[in-house]
Amino acid sequence: MANPTAAMLVIGDEILSGRTRDSNMHFLAGELTRHGITLAEARVVSDDRAAIIAAVNALRGAFDNVFTSGGIGPTHDDITAEAIAGAFGVPITQRADAMALLAAHYDRAGMPFNEARQRMARIPDGATLIDNPISTAPGFTLGNVHVMAGVPNIFQAMVASVLPTLTGGAPLLSQSLRVNRGEGEVADPFGALAAQYPDLSMGSYPFTQNGVFGTNLVIRGTDAAQIDAAMVRLVVLFA
Amino acid sequence: MANPTAAMLVIGDEILSGRTRDSNMHFLAGELTRHGITLAEARVVSDDRAAIIAAVNALRGAFDNVFTSGGIGPTHDDITAEAIAGAFGVPITQRADAMALLAAHYDRAGMPFNEARQRMARIPDGATLIDNPISTAPGFTLGNVHVMAGVPNIFQAMVASVLPTLTGGAPLLSQSLRVNRGEGEVADPFGALAAQYPDLSMGSYPFTQNGVFGTNLVIRGTDAAQIDAAMVRLVVLFA
CATH class of the missing domain: 3.30.70 (Alpha-Beta Plaits)
Structure with missing residues (x-):
């Protein structure tokens, strides 16, 4: 039987402008190969709602799994969670469990849990949270789409949380x-x-x-x- | 007026399997930014004819310029030129000017101009050659699609040949x-x-x-x- 397939979607103006060199795609490619999942396509799009929605919908229909990186932080240019909700046509709200995680984190750190930080608790309806052992703000899985942070060490930790939950095939040797x-x-x-x-x-x-x-x-x-x-x-x- | 747009298509199993880390996308992103062309999307697909054709046709319709890297060498897995001809629906043949360039190159090097190397003279009808000052085998431009080698120093030399021929906009500062x-x-x-x-x-x-x-x-x-x-x-x- 053929191995399950996957696509990656990297989200961020900073990659396309040449400011930052993406490293998450190469990391994910190696992890998926070891896990027996075939990375069949990767795309990079800018921080643009329509571009994210079009790419997510094309990829989630064509492949067994989609992994995204980038755009889930607290600033105005972090629009990935809203765009994923748009792609699936579901509402997005501040979720109680994500709020509790973040409130406890900023309380421990002695930092204000302000409005910007509360944005990181906005999760599309029906999603499952992905653990973030580095900086708490969670990723999430909705359908076959796994939405993760762009900061490489956080991305890597989230991949480590998600991969064991996925059905792999024979590792590619x-x-x-x-x-x-x-x-x-x-x-x-x-x-x-x-x-x-x-x-x-x-x-x-x-x-x-x-x-x-x-x-x-x-x-x-x-x-x-x-x-x-x-x-x-x-x-x-x-x- | 908005700057012209571009997309990049990286072609190669070795990127998606994690064997090789692509560097051409980051290089091109920086060059386009300096030239005033907005890199709006990038994709990576495998050495698969249908995948290449679908991506080329989607991108050349959506953006002013498309740049591809990879798959124009002499081996059986180098299928980019054939796929580009397929995407445009034009024949592909061994072209006399490309044959002459390559024959002279291998003659100077004292190496046989064998059948595999002659494959590198196969160019879709209607294309313009892109100069390869490193190893002679040319890239080509067909319509708004610029087809270049994947080896980074050759890719960079080909970008240097193509960019001055394109209309740029105001550089992104x-x-x-x-x-x-x-x-x-x-x-x-x-x-x-x-x-x-x-x-x-x-x-x-x-x-x-x-x-x-x-x-x-x-x-x-x-x-x-x-x-x-x-x-x-x-x-x-x-x-």
Whole structure:
């Protein structure tokens, strides 16, 4: 059976303007691969309500899981929770359990639980909270959409909370062979080998290092024995 | 007048599996911002013909320019050129000018111009070649879609070839103020300031550094005088 699929939606003007380099997509990609969920697509959109709604609705219909990052803080440009509610057509309100979590957190910290901070308790109806062990303000899951913070250490902690609740498949395994030849030299035999293993995915990635050029040949799949067999043939071809 | 818009499409299984961390999106975002083109959306899809065609057609219809990276090498998993031809519904053939460039390159290098390398001369009908000063194999522009290599130094060289040919707008300028306060403390006055400058975009980005938490407040826009005026008020509020 094919592995479950996922998409990621990164939300934030700061990524698209080049101010910030996103790291959450790469982190999530590795975690999903280990968990046996295929990350099939990723998108980045700006802090724009219509753009978020269109992307969420396209992705949640096409894939088993959607993970979002960014836009759930206390400031005026944090509009993700409102947009998710809009995408699902459900109301959004300040929720008592989220308010209690946040009130206790700011009380312990001796900081005012002001109006801006109370915005972080606004959760779409029907959602389940995602634990935030770093700074308390929760993420949430609504349907198959998991809404998480953009700050990398908080995003990572939320992924760790969510992943064990999801059905995974066979982890995607890979082996690679580094050859000191250009892609154009290995392409024909490598392509012929790939054609003989339709259940495996084979990719080639050129590099240059200290003026030497070469290619990393990567074989991916979920069946370790089949990958081993293909690797033996790859080594015979190119080693 | 609003600046021209752009989207980026990153093509490659290796990004979605977490094997490789994409750097081209962040590079392009910065270049477009300087050139006065608004990067409005970015997507990552796998080496899958249907996925590439669907994304290219959605993005080229919605934005002024589309930039793709990845999948134009000589190996069996390099299917971008064929997919772009499919998206536009045009034939793809080995083009004489691209063949001549590549033949001369491999002749100089003393390397065989074999069948795999000849695949890199396959260009959709009606496209214009994009110069590749690093490794010769060209990218191409078809309609408003610019198709470039995924290897970062080649991608960057191709962007440098393409950008001067595009109509830009006013460069997006930004100024930022770093404050040693949490987002929740600055959110209300910062939001009120943002509401008074509808032509500017204001964003807040929390950080923790050496155990101290704070927020970077960023004001973006194309009118330097307006940004200056808003910054003065920001400093009065928070400095």
